[in-house]
Amino acid sequence: xxxxxxxxxxxxxxxxxxxxxxxxxxxxxxxxxxxxxxxxxxxxxxxxxxxxxxxxxxxxxxxxxxxxxxxxxxxxxxxxxxxxxxxxxxxxxxxxxxxxxxxxxxxxx
Amino acid sequence: xxxxxxxxxxxxxxxxxxxxxxxxxxxxxxxxxxxxxxxxxxxxxxxxxxxxxxxxxxxxxxxxxxxxxxxxxxxxxxxxxxxxxxxxxxxxxxxxxxxxxxxxxxxxxxxxxxxxxxxxxxxxxxxxxxxxxxxxxxxxxxxxxxxxxxxxxxxxxxxxxxxxxxxxxxxxxxxxxxxxxxxxxxxxxxxxxxxxxxxxxxxxxxxxxxxxxxxxxxxxxxxxxxxxxxxxxxxxxxxxxxxxxxxxxxxxxxxxxxxxxxxxxxxxxxxxxxxxxxxxxxxxxxxxxxxxxxxxxxxxxxxxxxxxxxxxxxxxxxxxxxxxxxxxxxxxxxxxxxxxxxxxxxxxxxxxxxxxxxxxxxxxxxxxxxxxxxxxxxxxxxxxxxxxxxxxxxxxxxxxxxxxxxxxxxxxxxxxxxxxxxxxxxxxxxxxxxxxxxxxxxxxxxxxxxxxxxxxxxxxxxxxxxxxxxxxxxxxxxxxxxxxxxxxxxxxxxxxxxxxxxxxxxxxxxxxxxxxxxxxxxxxxxxxxxxxxxxxxxxxxxxxxxxxxxxxxxxxxxxxxxxxxxxxxxxxxxxxxxxxxxxxxxx
Numbered sequence: 001x002x003x004x005x006x007x008x009x010x011x012x013x014x015x016x017x018x019x020x021x022x023x024x025x026x027x028x029x030x031x032x033x034x035x036x037x038x039x040x041x042x043x044x045x046x047x048x049x050x051x052x053x054x055x056x057x058x059x060x061x062x063x064x065x066x067x068x069x070x071x072x073x074x075x076x077x078x079x080x081x082x083x084x085x086x087x088x089x090x091x092x093x094x095x096x097x098x099x100x101x102x103x104x105x106x107x108x109x
Numbered sequence: 110x111x112x113x114x115x116x117x118x119x120x121x122x123x124x125x126x127x128x129x130x131x132x133x134x135x136x137x138x139x140x141x142x143x144x145x146x147x148x149x150x151x152x153x154x155x156x157x158x159x160x161x162x163x164x165x166x167x168x169x170x171x172x173x174x175x176x177x178x179x180x181x182x183x184x185x186x187x188x189x190x191x192x193x194x195x196x197x198x199x200x201x202x203x204x205x206x207x208x209x210x211x212x213x214x215x216x217x218x219x220x221x222x223x224x225x226x227x228x229x230x231x232x233x234x235x236x237x238x239x240x241x242x243x244x245x246x247x248x249x250x251x252x253x254x255x256x257x258x259x260x261x262x263x264x265x266x267x268x269x270x271x272x273x274x275x276x277x278x279x280x281x282x283x284x285x286x287x288x289x290x291x292x293x294x295x296x297x298x299x300x301x302x303x304x305x306x307x308x309x310x311x312x313x314x315x316x317x318x319x320x321x322x323x324x325x326x327x328x329x330x331x332x333x334x335x336x337x338x339x340x341x342x343x344x345x346x347x348x349x350x351x352x353x354x355x356x357x358x359x360x361x362x363x364x365x366x367x368x369x370x371x372x373x374x375x376x377x378x379x380x381x382x383x384x385x386x387x388x389x390x391x392x393x394x395x396x397x398x399x400x401x402x403x404x405x406x407x408x409x410x411x412x413x414x415x416x417x418x419x420x421x422x423x424x425x426x427x428x429x430x431x432x433x434x435x436x437x438x439x440x441x442x443x444x445x446x447x448x449x450x451x452x453x454x455x456x457x458x459x460x461x462x463x464x465x466x467x468x469x470x471x472x473x474x475x476x477x478x479x480x481x482x483x484x485x486x487x488x489x490x491x492x493x494x495x496x497x498x499x500x501x502x503x504x505x506x507x508x509x510x511x512x513x514x515x516x517x518x519x520x521x522x523x524x525x526x527x528x529x530x531x532x533x534x535x536x537x538x539x540x541x542x543x544x545x546x547x548x549x550x551x552x553x554x555x556x557x558x559x560x561x562x563x564x565x566x567x568x569x570x571x572x573x574x575x576x577x578x579x580x581x582x583x584x585x586x587x588x589x590x591x592x593x594x595x596x597x598x599x600x601x602x603x604x605x606x607x608x609x610x611x612x613x614x615x616x617x618x619x620x621x622x623x624x625x626x627x628x629x630x631x632x633x634x635x636x637x638x639x640x641x642x643x644x645x646x647x648x649x650x651x652x653x654x655x656x657x658x659x660x661x662x663x664x665x666x667x668x669x670x671x672x673x674x675x676x677x678x679x680x681x682x683x684x685x686x687x688x689x690x691x692x693x694x695x696x
Contacts, residue, residue, distance in 0.1 A: 028163035028174050060165060064172035067165040074152050075163035075174070090151050091160030102151075 021045075021053040022082040028075045029061040033092045037076035040093035048105070194270065199286040201276065203228060203248050212290050217263060232258055240272075251276050254288065269297045334376055338369035345369075374671055381651070382442075383511045386518040392653050393436040393522055397547065400431040400465055400472050407444035408463075414449060419457045420478075425464035431472045432547040439519045440544075446512040447476045447540050454538070455480030471525075472546040477539040483531035491529045492517040520544065568681055571612035572596045573603040573629070574647065575621055579670075583616060586674055592681070600624030607633055612642055614681060619648040619659065627662040634663040645680060647672060 025041060027034035038057065045053045058066050060075060070079045070088070080087040080103055089102040100106035155161050164175045195209020205223045213219055216231045223230070229240045240256045247254035253275040260268045274288025345362040348354055354362075385391045404426065415422050433440070444463075451461045455478040465474045483491060492513045513529075520527045525544035531537065570592050574580040580596045587594050597606045600621050607615065615633065619626035630644055643666070646659040651669035659667040666680055 028176055031162045031176060033160060033162040060163070060172070060174050064165065064174050067172045067174075072165050074155055074161040075165065076161065088148065088151075090148075091155035091158070094160065 019082060020051075021049060021080065022056070023053060024056045024058060024070070024079045024081055026058050026060055026067065026070070026072045026075055026077045026079070029059060031075075034076045036092040036094065037078065040099075041078060044093065044096060044099055194290040194292055197272075197274065197286075197288050197290060199228070199274075199288075201248070201284050201286065203244065203286070206285070209290070215262070215268065216260075229258075231260070233261065247274075248286075254286070257293070267294070268292060269294045331380075335373070338373045338376075341369050342366050342373075370671070374673075379511050379515060382515055383518075385652070386515065386522075390652070391439075391522070393439060395434050395436050398433055398435055398437050398440070400433055400474070400546075401426050403433075403435075403437060403440045404444060404463065404465060404474070406437075406441045407448060410441070410445045411448040411452065415452045415461065418452050418455070418459075420452055420455060421460045423460070423462045425462070425466075427466045429467075429549070431465070431467050433472055433523075433544055434547060435523055435544065439523070443516050443519050443542060444474065444476075446516045447542070450512055450540070451476055451478035451480065451538070454478065467546055467549075468543075470546055470548075471543045474542045474544075475539055476542075477537065479537040482534045482536040483529060483538050484534055485531075488529060488531065492527065516540075516542070566682070568592045568613045569610065570594045570614045570616060570681070571603065571606055571610055572616045573598070573600075573621070573626075574616075574618040575599060576618070579618070583672065586677075590678060600626075600629040603629050604632055604636075607636060607642075615642055615644045616647055616677075617644055617664070619646050619650070619655075627658070630663040643680070645677075 023041065023045070025034075025038055027038065038055075041055060045055065060067050060072070070077075070086075072079075074090050076090075076092060078089045078093060087103055089099060091098075093099055097106075162176060166173050166175055194212035194215055196207070197205060197209065197212070198207040199205045205220060205228055208220055208223060213223075218231060227237075227241070228244065229237050232240060236258045240258055243256050244254055246252075253273070255271070255273050257269065257271045260270055262268060269292070271291040271293045272288060273291070274286050276284050277287045278284055345366040348362055349359065382391070404424070408422070408424065412422075448461065448463065455461065459479050461476070461478045463474065463476050465472065467473070513527075517527050520542055523544050525542060527540060527542050530539045530541070570587055572580050572583050572587070572594055574583070574596075575598050577598070580598065584594045584596050595606055595610050595612070597603050601624065603615070603617065606612075617626045617629060621629065626646060626648075630646070633642075633644060644664050646662075646664040646667040647670060648655060648659065648667065649670045656667040668676060668680070
């Protein structure tokens with residue numbers, strides 16, 4: 001995993017000021033991948049946009065119906081509700097590079 | 110033209126603009142499609158890379174969460190690794206879809222081979238046919254499948270596997286065979302061991318029952334055998350106690366009583382011998398003896414009985430003497446038992462033969478009769494304790510069925526063996542004894558046996574016994590044979606009488622009160638005497654250890670009560686003779 005903060009900072013683009021990001025993480029209880037995803041997400045946000053994000057955790061084991069809202073198929077899935085457009089990243093968020101691309105913080109290849 | 114060309118220019122520009130817009134729209138639509146495609150691709154990637162552990166599945170309009178790894182992996186481990194040899198999974202036609210790696214590894218095969226060559230292709234043909242048939246029937250009927258088979262492995266080991274399976278319906282309504290392969294090798298081994306133990310126990314119980322029955326039969330027989338001689342003795346005694354019995358009757362009754370008493374003594378001797386042998390308490394006193402001599406002694410012992418039955422007896426001895434390393438008493442006992450047996454189980458006027466010879470390094474003695482023979486079913490257990498031919502001709506001579514057991518035990522103690530042969534009832538029987546013989550070189554150097562001389566010398570005998578009856582009967586017996594006797598009843602009196610009387614022979618009861626016979630003999634041995642007297646222990650105890658103790662204490666010989674008069678008289682013959690014309694001082 002290329003988890004070098006220095007290199008990510010130089011390549012990454014910080015979110016523009018103003019409205020905070022609203023992120024929603026869909027999980028199924030405290031399964032290993034979901035726990036890992038939440039940890040990875042928190043670390044990512046603290047590094048990239050400290051104080052400018054909100055994380056909402058939705059446990060689908062408690063309420064499976066909520067999966068419909070964002071058409072969730074696989075768990076864990078991260079959904080960026082704001083800023084638009086809606087973006088989703090599937091998996092445990094262990095790859096920071098993929099996170100940057102998935103959240104439009106870095107141009108696609 | 111210019112205007113029109115300008116118009117044209119405007120038109121073209123508009124068209125270009127329109128195309129550009131269209132292009133841009135298509136481009137963004139394409140982007141949109143690409144973005145949309147990215148999502149399933151992203152899901153697939155995440156699944157492949159193991160970044161997710163649950164899926165959302167819509168079932169009947171409801172979302173269900175299926176956890177993949179958190180539970181699934183543990184569950185798989187449980188069924189695949191927690192017990193050998195895991196699970197299997199097949200479609201309804203019986204094509205295997207999944208078999209636990211542990212089982213495939215054991216078989217040294219893979220799923221593809223199972224599909225192509227058959228689910229049970231790894232079994233030996235017989236087993237395979239049976240299991241295949243069962244599997245086919247279950248597939249046809251949908252009944253649960255269960256089969257047990259033993260699997261030969263490449264390393265020569267075997268494993269016993271119990272395959273079970275059932276047709277299960279999955280959530281989507283499809284049918285699949287799901288099953289397990291259980292390693293029941295240990296269980297089967299345990300089961301077989303238990304089975305064997307149960308069988309062994311049953312055999313033991315059966316043997317015990319048989320032994321118990323034999324013991325009961327033996328006790329009944331023993332009672333019978335003891336009562337047989339006791340009855341005439343009691344009757345005789347009763348008659349003797351009557352006044353005015355004529356001398357002839359007394360003589361007759363005495364003979365009967367003596368005969369019956371001998372019989373009783375023999376029974377008790379046999380019983381004691383058997384009990385000692387079975388407890389390993391008999392020790393052989395081996396010495397170099399000549400076989401013919403033992404045969405001679407044995408013949409003397411049985412001659413009167415054989416003659417009384419009207420049997421003829423023929424003997425065949427080898428030209429060259431055969432030397433044995435044996436206990437003479439026990440060898441004689443073997444021969445006497447076999448000869449008596451032959452006489453007992455042969456109708457009056459039969460013929461009995463004894464032949465002895467050398468075969469290689471063995472002395473072989475065969476005793477044959479033309480008597481009632483042995484039923485084939487009895488032959489194998491002929492020498493077992495308490496086995497006896499039914500319907501012996503003369504039950505009063507019956508014995509206890511322990512004679513042959515003694516014979517076998519004694520022969521085996523000598524490193525030999527015995528066997529019995531018979532063509533069946535009515536055809537007679539032959540018993541064969543084989544004993545290790547000494548090499549022939551040694552035979553030739555052996556001294557020729559000295560002929561037994563009948564003792565006739567008169568002896569001065571001191572009888573020491575605290576039982577007045579015992580002492581008196583011995584005295585009568587000895588005086589009847591022409592010997593001179595003195596009787597005393599305790600140790601001190603014996604020491605005094607010895608000094609004054611100077612006997613040739615002392616018959617000394619071991620169990621004297623206050624001063625035991627052992628003590629008396631020790632003191633007697635310190636007495637100065639012109640010649641060493643023969644001191645014989647008379648004891649109720651006849652164990653080898655008793656005899657050894659007697660000899661160690663200074664006795665020359667040991668005889669067991671009841672005293673066999675013949676044996677006693679024979680011992681006396683070996684005693685030193687008194688000097689001529691010596692008048693003993695009176696006490």
